[in-house]
Amino acid sequence: MLLLTLLAVLLAQTLSSVIWLSQLRATQTEGLVTSARSLAYSMAASVSYFRSLPLAYRPMVLDQLRSMGGTRFVVSLNDHPLDMQIMQPTPRKQAVLDVVGEVLRQRLGNGPDITVWFARPDELRIFNSGLKLDELPRSWAHYALTLEPVNPPVLVTQIEMAPGEWFYIASLLPEPYTSLEEQ
Numbered sequence: 575m576l577l578l579t580l581l582a583v584l585l586a587q588t589l590s591s592v593i594w595l596s597q598l599r600a601t602q603t604e605g606l607v608t609s610a611r612s613l614a615y616s617m618a619a620s621v622s623y624f625r626s627l628p629l630a631y632r633p634m635v636l637d638q639l640r641s642m643g644g645t646r647f648v649v650s651l652n653d654h655p656l657d658m659q660i661m662q663p664t665p666r667k668q669a670v671l672d673v674v675g676e677v678l679r680q681r682l683g684n685g686p687d688i689t690v691w692f693a694r695p696d697e698l699r700i701f702n703s704g705l706k707l708d709e710l711p712r713s714w715a716h717y718a719l720t721l722e723p724v725n726p727p728v729l730v731t732q733i734e735m736a737p738g739e740w741f742y743i744a745s746l747l748p749e750p751y752t753s754l755e756e757q
Contacts, residue, residue: 614677692727
């Protein structure tokens with residue numbers, strides 16, 4: 575009888591732990607998607623703002639942002655999409671990529687070519703010349719794209735604003751979603 579009681583308690587404890595863990599993961603995923611959606615709305619607002627500027631003012635506004643310490647995003651205007659090594663998607667990364675792409679297409683329309691992926695900070699390229707993050711002045715991008723020593727993945731978005739004009743925007747996900755690996 576004692577053995578049966580212990581077995582029932584152990585089974586109940588295991589079942590409650592499994593249910594609790596699945597609820598925790600679902601809550602974390604929901605928070606991750608909500609955070610990514612908010613980030614995507616901010617990205618779309620930035621793109622819309624730069625679209626509204628006359629062509630000649632866009633580089634000047636970017637230079638002013640950099641000289642003032644930057645923003646939450648690292649932004650550049652390029653004449654072609656930048657190539658870099660893309661991180662393999664995990665379920666959590668894919669959830670972020672899906673929601674960011676969805677929001678950007680919803681806010682900006684299906685017309686522009688939009689690419690969204692994750693890259694490692696050491697593989698990140700920023701400008702037309704393909705400069706790496708470490709080759710830039712620290713005040714330009716490091717504070718927005720690194721959390722040393724963690725080095726979380728960077729969300730990279732490139733949007734074709736016009737032929738030969740690509741809007742590049744990179745950002746980290748906010749805490750506590752900097753790590754997108756299953757825990």
